[in-house]
Amino acid sequence: MLPEVGSLWLLRLLRDIQLAQFYRPILEELNVTRPEHFDFVRPEDLDGIGMGRPAQRRLAEALKKHRSGFKSKNWVYKILGGFAPEQKETTPAPDSPLTLPEPEGGLKCLIPDGAVCRGELLGSGCFGVVHRGLWTLPGGQSVPVAVKSLRVGPEGPVGTELGDFLREVSIMMNLEHPHVLRLHGLVLGQPLQMVMELAPLGSLHARLTAPPPTPPLPVARLCLFLRQLAGAMAYLGARGLVHRDLATRNLLLASPRTIKVADFGLVRPLRGARGRYVMGGPRPIPYAWCAPESLRQGAFSSASDVWMFGVTLWEMFSGGEEPWAGVPPYLILQRLEQDRARLPRPPLCSRALYALALRCWAPHPADRPSFSYLEGLLQEAWPPEGRCVRDVTEPGALRMQTGDPITIIEGSPDSAAWKGQNGRTFKVGSFPASAVTLADAGGSPATRPVHRVSPAQGERHQESVDGDRGKAKLRDLPPAWGQRRNVPLQRMKGGAERAWSHPPGVPGSTQGHWGRRGFCHPEPQGGPALPSE
The missing domain is CATH 1.10.150 (DNA polymerase; domain 1)
Structure with missing residues (x-):
């Protein structure tokens, strides 16, 4: 031998x-x-x-x-x-x-290089690429998996990318939650590979933006995803972690009714009594999803993840639109802080859910609800379900047939017309309140209020939160709100690096550049020494 x-x-x-x-x-x-x-x-x-x-x-x-x-x-x-x-280290007892x-959370092991076969490319990131794969277990069974491979240069792995890759492995090794993507193991080959749970239906963002004939996601399903997301984020917060990249693109569909939080490349442990992580150098962050303190100081916490939760909610109910599309990146902080602007309420979003989003967007981190509290708020804002009791064919009304399931988006006892979604056709519109029986109303026509919404902290800066564009005058909102991701951001001179700078007089004026996820925050000037990435 x-x-x-x-x-x-x-x-x-x-x-x-x-x-x-x-x-x-x-x-x-x-x-x-x-x-x-x-x-x-x-x-x-x-x-x-x-x-x-x-x-x-x-x-x-x-x-x-x-x-x-x-x-x-x-x-x-x-x-x-x-x-x-x-x-x-412990010495095993004789018997x-x-x-x-062994890391916490179950099966986290080394996997032989030859046991994993990579297939089609699913996506790429800052330091790796993800393929669909097949993992052959020692017993001969084959398991569909996702394989994230470290991108390796001609001279081997780059130090920063290697550190990010291994940091992500070390974090995922210790996570075990039904709505957090699971790590199966690590392949110590060339290149290094993470073998992860496969979410066969892709990202939530891809599903939200899928063209016809793919039907839109029902409102009730979006609310279910929000509740799952709040539970997963409460779990990460309880483990002292901040995600920093919460968005629909990083929520994967494990099944039609189950999402998983993924992409832990920007996850960091929270430090100190204040429970914050402060960036120590220029690194990519998703600018349009970030809280003001993250844009201004590079500071992240569970409260900044809550802000991102509100933006993710907005993405879900706007059909995957780009937040702050068409607004130059250096103006977003000014919109948020000086103009007190907030993303407007999407048509599918009820007043109750929008009020919840506004609470997530409170200017001061301490005023935002925790993820544990958000779980209760989501239950309170859950849209009621009803059933059509007569055919509705009136011009301009939401068409429905007797027996159609109806999700109530807006309604009040003194209103003859309510707004909802037909669960059979997925169409949204107004309809006579007398045509629908609520599921908990004992078979009688709907007469009770659907939502009682008290003004949230963030609403004090809004003239109105209803869907009537003639009345809602959100302060100086971006003109290109409805544009999609192919809208180019304003660029400054110096094309190759896509450099930008704050105009004179804007608080937090500094310089940086754009990366894969958005803005690369520079080292804060004049402050204390910050921990490095």
Whole structure:
């Protein structure tokens, strides 16, 4: 048996404990070539190559002794080790199975390079590309997965991109939530690959902007997604993490009724008593989704994620429109702070949900609701469901037939005409209130108010929040509100770097440039030293 270069340590270790027969299976089936790789090996993996529990205990003891005088020089683990949570070493009891360090949250393991086959390209990001893939398990079963590969240059992986990639791995290793994308494992090949849960229906943004004949998403489904998103974000906040890139493009559809929060490339731990993360250099951020304090100071917190939740809500109910489309990036902060402008209410969004969004857009972070509180607010703002009790064919009214399910978007007891969505045709419009029976009204025509909305903090700066464009005069809103993503942003001179600057007199005046996700915030001037990325 000829040992491979670089794995002599493994052969020596196994020979010392009379387990040399497992050298090839550990090397080839478990893809272990360095001591740190055992951090991702579970007892079940060793069971799979025929190693009994007494032998596993001997291996654990030998690894502990080997590591006591071993310092990793592998570039992967020098970086990943700095991000992973600290593991306490324990000596297994004589009759207990091998307990190798394992991340929280279930199956997170090293995957052999040959076990993953990549297929079609699904998308690309700042430091990696994502393919559809097929993962062949040791037992022979094949699992559809998404494979995110580190983009590697001619001279190997770039330090910044490598650090971002491994930071994302270390964060996802410890996440386990029904509405957070799951990491299955890591392939230590060329290139490095994350093997993740596949969301077969793509991004929510792609679904929202899909052209006919794809039907629009029902209002009730959008509300369900909002509740799932609030729960996932409350989970991330409880773990001391800030997402920083919350948008419909980063919400994936695992099924027609289930979304998963994805893309953890910008996720960072919150630091200090104030629970904030402050950028320490020019890095890409999604400018049009960011809270004012993020644009002005590069400061992020759970409250700034709540602001992004409000923008994501707006995206959902506007059919995937681009927020602040057509507005130069350097003017967005001025619109938010000086003009107190907010994105207008989309036609599908009820007053109650828009009032919730306005609370998310409160100028001061402390005035925004927490994600846990948002879950309750969403329940209160949930649109009632009804059923049509007679055919409606009047000119200008929403067409409906007896028995059609109707989602009530707007209505009040003193109004003869209500607004809603026909669950059969997905059309939205006004209809006679007497034509619909609410689901909880005991079979009688709808006579109770649908929503009672009290002015939210953000509404104090709005003249009106109803859908009547003749009355709603939101302060100096951008003229191109309804334009889509192909609207070019205003560019300054110096085309190659797409540089921009604040005009004189605008608070927070500084310079930066645009990247994949939006604005790259520069190092704040004149302030205290900030932690680096």
